[in-house]
Amino acid sequence: MATHPIRGLDLKEHEFKVPLDHSRSESEEITVFVREVASPDSAEAPPLLFLQGGPGHESPRPTLSNPPWLRRALKDFRVFFLDQRGTGRSTPIEASDAVDPASLGSRLTHFRADAIVDDAECIRRALGFEQWSLLGQSFGGFVALCYLSRHPESIREAMFTGGLPPVGHEIDQIYEATFAAMERKSKAFFRRFPSARVGLDRALQACTAGDVVLPSGELLSARRLLTIGHLLGFSGGEQIHYLLERAPTSASFAHDIAALLPFDGRNPLYAVLHESCYADGGATRWAAERVRPPLHEDTDEITFTGEHLFRWHFDEEPGLRPFRDTALVLAEHEWPRLYDPGVLSRCEVPCAASIYGDDPFVIREFSEETARLIPTMRPWLTNEYEHGGLRTSGDRVFDRLLDLVRERVD
Structure with missing residues (x-):
């Protein structure tokens, strides 16, 4: 683990070895990178895992002003920025890997939300956290919902922004x-x-x-x-x-x-x-x-x-x-299901979601349907922001979601 400060922030860099295929005990290992960010006052604060949009994009490289919601988040949390497998400083996927398309295709079947969730669970256990909070932006919300389906016991609370996906739709x-x-x-x-x-x-x-x-x-x-x-x-x-x-x-x-x-x-x-x-x-x-x-x-x-x-x-x-x-x-690959409606319908984890009224990527009607499936979900429907509201609103979207998930506002 490497540790270094930048102006106003304390950073710790973690690398973890995880199985490429979590279902196989003899799977080859890949590296997954996580950057832990704290303020001088939040070094022991509860952990928040940020799940980046994508798929296929690494997490933001943090400064005191980027991402814009970070300074607000550090009042309550240490924030963990995960480079999802195949991105950033995690084991990359390169053009040279595509020489054998069938082999790379088989490999990439292990790079969806379900595998990212399994990586996160390995990381949570390695860091010694009983639970952590989730913040999922866009595709990161898809990962967060998959996490709720697979390991709800590991999640303290979950916040979704422009990322409450359709469940069970073709x-x-x-x-x-x-x-x-x-x-x-x-x-x-x-x-x-x-x-x-x-x-x-x-x-x-x-x-x-x-x-x-x-x-x-x-x-x-x-x-x-x-x-x-x-x-x-x-x-x-x-x-x-x-x-x-x-x-x-x-x-x-x-x-x-x-x-x-x-x-x-x-x-x-x-x-x-x-x-x-x-x-x-x-x-x-x-x-x-x-x-x-x-x-x-x-x-x-x-x-x-x-x-x-x-x-x-x-x-x-x-x-x-x-x-x-x-x-x-x-x-042509037959993908498995990502979400378990039965588990989600019995969810006890506090949840909140910003749903953007005319989001062309994560459709409002599907998001509202998913929100109704989860009994603990507190949705916030707004046309004040577009799909990137978490970034463009400064700290307003984050602050609103945290208030909702902790029932400080209606």
Whole structure:
């Protein structure tokens, strides 16, 4: 364990050896990294495990001002930032691992929420905690719900933010709902920024003509351009509006849009495992691609896409090309259930969740349904924030959830 301070914070770095496959006693081991963060006054405070969104993203690298809710959390907790398996300083997944797609596909079946929960249990026991609190953002909430299903006795309290997942729904239903949400978001965007439609048409024409070249050298396709719609889940679309003011053949446009595209080689597991995080049983078989509404030739309406993964991502994004065949393997894998409705319906762990009214990634109606399943859940439905409310609200969302889970507010 390494220990070092940064301004206003005390940090401890932990590495743990855990089985790749928790169901096999003779499994090979991988490393999972956790960073413990405390203030000078909270070194012995109760533990809070933060579960990052994703899948496939490491935890934030903490400073006194980042993430924005951390300073508030340290008034009550020590915070443990987990680099979920395959991310950050945990044993990584690299493009070189994809030389054998079948082998890597088999390996990655052990990188979903259920395995992350088992890692967390190994860590909790190693640290000597009887229980700890959970804070799950987006996909981190999916992990937290899986944790409640598998080891409720280990959890003091659980807080979900933009991350109360569907339970028992077919993946096709989920993607149909997310496409409908993106249609609403797209219409609202063009109502707010009418001139953006002109800019989008100009950019789409340039992409179709092969005139938009990204800094890495590849051409930007029209369909890939539309994936910047994922930004509408985090804001009212200002970034898209300002981007579309620029000439699509300019260097500034190319550099800026490259930074805004949702799937790339920086975090390959975000793409490779994306659909599997919604699979509460069964195979995904490119669900977003299968259920995407058809384009209507008799209308000039355009709908952006959001967190929707398509096979062509693995052809058009250079950093994902090595993982294409692995993604094909995983799309046919029959995934086990992630959640146990029976256990959740008997839950005694205090829970609270922020549910964002028009979240295009974690659909409100599904989240409300899951909230009703859990007798101890105290949901907070709000349209004040978008999907990233935990980050954009400063400490307000965290403070509200902690008050709810401890029954200090109604």
